[in-house]
Amino acid sequence: MRSNPPAARQHAFRHFRLVAAALGLVALGVTACDDDTTNSNVAASIAVVSGNTQTGVVGTMVTNPLIVKVTNEDGNPVSGVTVTFASTAGGTIGTPTSTTNSQGQAQSTFVLGPTAGAQTVTATVAGVTTPATFTLTGTAVGGGQQ
Numbered sequence: 001m002r003s004n005p006p007a008a009r010q011h012a013f014r015h016f017r018l019v020a021a022a023l024g025l026v027a028l029g030v031t032a033c034d035d036d037t038t039n040s041n042v043a044a045s046i047a048v049v050s051g052n053t054q055t056g057v058v059g060t061m062v063t064n065p066l067i068v069k070v071t072n073e074d075g076n077p078v079s080g081v082t083v084t085f086a087s088t089a090g091g092t093i094g095t096p097t098s099t100t101n102s103q104g105q106a107q108s109t110f111v112l113g114p115t116a117g118a119q120t121v122t123a124t125v126a127g128v129t130t131p132a133t134f135t136l137t138g139t140a141v142g143g144g145q146q
Contacts, residue, residue, distance in 0.1 A: 043081050043125045044073040046132045049105060058112050058138040061094075067107040068123045068132045070100050077104025081125055085110075089119035091136075112138040 051066035070081045083106035085093045094109030106123070113119055116138050122131040 040072055040074075040076065041078055041080070042072055043070045043078050043128050045130070046070050046083065046123060046125050046128050048123075048132045048134060051107075051110075052134045053136070055137040055139060056112050057141055058114055058116055061109055061111045062136055065107040065109050066121055066123070066134050067105055070104045070106070070125055070128075077102070079104060081106075084124050085121060086124070087113065087119065087121050089113045089117075089138075090115065091119050091121070091138075093121065110134075110136065112136060114138075116140045 046068050049067040049069045051064045054062040054064060056062050066085065068083060070078045070083065072078050079100050079102045081100045083098050083100060085096055085098070085108040087093055087110065090113030092111040098106035098108055100106045110121055119136045119138055121134040121136065124131045
């Protein structure tokens with residue numbers, strides 16, 4: 001007696017569809033994983049975390065450090081990135097370059113310049129066009145402006 005060829009073909013076709021579906025899911029998973037890690041260590045933005053809008057006497061160090069956070073295009077922190085701090089008002093940056101930690105944060109200190117008024121510090125990262133900007137205020141000894 002002869003076996004039933006259509007039933008055997010249906011079973012083989014079902015098996016083929018299952019294998020094809022499984023391979024498709026594996027390929028999709030590999031592609032998704034690849035997309036998630038492609039830019040994980042590439043800095044996309046830098047933002048002020050703390051230390052902005054401090055006021056102090058000219059020539060003295062502001063109370064709190066200037067802290068920034070560097071993130072990738074997905075908003076995740078990026079470690080090991082060099083951040084450059086610069087002053088536009090004659091103040092002194094404690095650490096002109098700092099490397100981000102595992103939370104994507106870098107910091108420096110700042111001594112206010114000799115002139116009373118607004119003073120700006122920028123923090124930049126190579127490849128990121130918009131800097132993080134701190135605005136600090138120096139006051140004259142005795143609290144008045146010079």
